[in-house]
Amino acid sequence: MIDQFFLWCVWVLEVIGEVTGMGYELANIVIFVILQPGLILLFFILWRFEKKRKLKISNNIRLIYNK
Numbered sequence: 001m002i003d004q005f006f007l008w009c010v011w012v013l014e015v016i017g018e019v020t021g022m023g024y025e026l027a028n029i030v031i032f033v034i035l036q037p038g039l040i041l042l043f044f045i046l047w048r049f050e051k052k053r054k055l056k057i058s059n060n061i062r063l064i065y066n067k
Contacts, residue, residue, distance in 0.1 A: 010024075017027040 013027050013031070014024050016022075016031075017024040020027065022030065
């Protein structure tokens with residue numbers, strides 16, 4: 001089962017490589033070396049901004065109700 005899934009993933013990368021003209025190896029690099037880490041970093045930054053925003057909102061609410 002794992003072998004079949006792996007071969008399917010390789011096939012998908014080959015198709016992406018053929019459709020885009022990049023080839024299997026370059027498609028693999030673009031997806032797993034550039035896009036995936038970039039998305040992880042983007043979502044981490046967005047998560048940090050959201051945490052900061054919620055903290056500011058909760059502090060403002062606390063200030064309003066403690067007057």
